[in-house]
Amino acid sequence: MADNAASVRLARCAKTFPDGTRALLPLDLEIATGETLVFLGPSGCGKTTLLRIIAGLAEPDAGGHVWFAADDVTTLPIERRNVGMVFQSYALFPNMTVAENIAYGLKVRRVDARERRQQASRLLDMMHLAGLGDRRVDQLSGGQRQRVALARALAVKPRVLLLDEPLTALDAKLRESLRVDIDQLLRSLGVTTVYVTHDQGEAMALGDRVAVMSQGRVEQIGTPQQIYYRPESAFVADFIGTMNRLTGTCTDGLLRVQGGALRLPVARATSDHAMFRPQDARIVEPDAGALAGRIVSAFFLGSTTRVVVDLGAEQSIVVDTSERRSFRKGDAVGIDVGADALLILES
């Protein structure tokens, strides 16, 4: 399956629509062979446009180029790029059986009927769909359809596998379990994969690297850990997980707010704001912390408790703690945040 996998390279690819909308600003991108790259972002950020350019369903503006390995495929339409694509609505052919759907790419490539049957049945087994080959598409459940769509895309041994929000149409529980299946499948196959989603959890779980996009631009590209712990812009910081943000005045390397003062990291000792993740803050005795405030609410989430603390002057922060205490509304608490957990970013 991985024999055909190709690396992908984009140079100066942009997309402007006829009505003037700039869906994508010029970007350069490289995807290594066998890598899974996830495009993550809110709707309208350009991730689907980018996917379609890589697929060959859309052409980049003049000056943009797309390479699969050493081949310049910019002017090749999708039917000649040898990709595999899974659509958000699955787009299974209603006039064909499951097996015929899976084998369609092979049929187009003039593979003989016996070989097609063998390949289809092998894929059906791999996708835990054995025995469903003769069903019609409308007799399948959502999860089954998703796997047929995946099998169909993989049957042609694609150079690049493209998935356009494949789990969005499913309910939450199914999404979770399929996410695991897809992750294992992609790792075992080693095929170069481009995955588009607006769901952070999916992106972090599935991607070797994640590209966070906003308004036609890639804000940051990196491993899930890099994105989460080292966001490079306020957008990425806000978009991924929850982020606390404090604004105050800065004196002597300390960020002063109503509830107290935090020691800023040495390199950014003159900033008037700082951000940190909920799990990087610690709840301590009311007078023993750098900050002091009152509990507004506490949500017990099972493994953690999410406590909202009001620091005064209309600033409140969220703290995730695994302490098994009771947190009552109105209690006074102290908060500590290590300087190395603080993030200072341009807005």
Added chain:
Amino acid sequence: MSRGDIRFGLLALPALTVFAAFWLLPMARLVAVGASGPRGVAAYAAIVTDANYFASLVSTVVLSVAVTFATLIVSGIAGMFLQRNEFFGRNVLVSLLTFPLAFPGVVVGFMVIMLAGRQGLIGTVTDALFGIKLVFAYSIAGLFLGYLYFSIPRVILTVMAAVEKLDRALEEAARSLGANPWQVLRDVVLPGLRPALISAGAICFATSMGAFGTAFTLATNINVLPITIYTEFTNYANFSIAAALSLVLGVITWAALAFARTLAGSTVAAAA
């Protein structure tokens, strides 16, 4: 019966009465007249037992089937092209193509005469090019042309509506698997359009079977069924045979339209 039911009944009453008085009863009488002639009830089988009438039926069916296929192909290509492409002048083309919808059969017959009659355009062109004046308005070819003329606008509209409803993702999926445009057409688009095409074809067939005005204007020697019926009634005063034949024809067209409706859900029938 509740007061609401009575109200609904009263609202429907005028239409019901008009319909019963002017269609149901007369039709019932027509059925009776059909069986009242010298052949009796056998008149209803005359369409197959009598050589002349059978020949008329066959020519009408053959003509209608031929027109249906030709229209589906022509309107399919043009309709799909217009629905899928945006270009300068597209709306003008669509308007021009659908404007003949309102023409009665007589006018369509006249249009055929303009094209292929004794002073027609085609005759003049072939005369200038080859020295032979091609005149075919008054033959089966002219009739075919006329039927094509009133069928194309109807079917184009249906095709355009059906193409608009196609799921584009299916075509993209086929392309992503390597299918070239012809394969996409054969494996995804045509199967997707099939119900609409069959329905439009059935309506086209029914309209052609029942068309009178066009054949009347072209005054051909070809006997299509509506003309046969007309001749029996006006020239020979064979009321019973005319009644019987027209009822049989009515059943055929009604059946074709009912078939179309089961596929499409609504009809756009109109006579020509």
Added chain:
Amino acid sequence: MMTRASPGMKRRGPGPRFVAQLLFTVLVCAFLVVPVVLSVLAGLSENFFVGVRSGLTLRWVGQVWSMYRDSIFLSLGIAIACLAVTLVLGVPIAYVLARRPSRATRLFEELLVLPVAVPGLATALALILFYGEWRGFRASWTFILVGHVLFTLPFMARSVLAVMAAIDLATLEEAAASLGAGFAARFFGVIVPNARYGILAGALMVVTLSVGEFNITWMLHTPLTKTIPVGLADSYASMRLEIGSAYTIVFFLMIIPLLIGMQWLSRERTSSMAKRHGG
């Protein structure tokens, strides 16, 4: 009637397939339009055999007007009468069909369509055989009107029904009733105004169909009750080409405003629906 284009991904510049299809479509269009242009020219030129070079004139149109003036007025009169009757019969029927979908009403809807599904010849024959004895009725324009109403009523009913079925009639009526409106007030104050697009579209359709109706009218007409299509058939058969063409021009002049009205109306409807749904 107008559908908006739904373009797909296009390669840069028109490919050979596009050009081929465009040429084909233009050819089909020419097939339909060229004879119309020819007949208009024929109706306006002095001598058809010589062509436009013989000069343009309105004398044929004038002759048509003097010969067939009565037919033209009769056609218009019947069309308007037909419209009035189908409004009175069709709007209530559409209301019943929309509010009480049941086997009985669906059967009735099927029945209503029969005069359209069955060739006009049959309907006309039935009318003649049944009412032929009633001399007064048979020779009057109302005889033709009956045929037209039978043929156009389903179109009005369907058009209005389509609009009524798309809005939640029951709730609107309940709201009006809760505010004290009796049935008549509800019908004319709430139901009819909300169905106006369907009524208008149906009206244009009915008038257009009535003006162009031939199959039924030809059988039902008498020398004193000739409509435009009947006159057209006469002129094609027995008059010179220029007269037939000029008469056809008169027919076009009547039809074109109606068609433009229908196209405008369908555009208005799609845009107002888009606005209502925040489209």
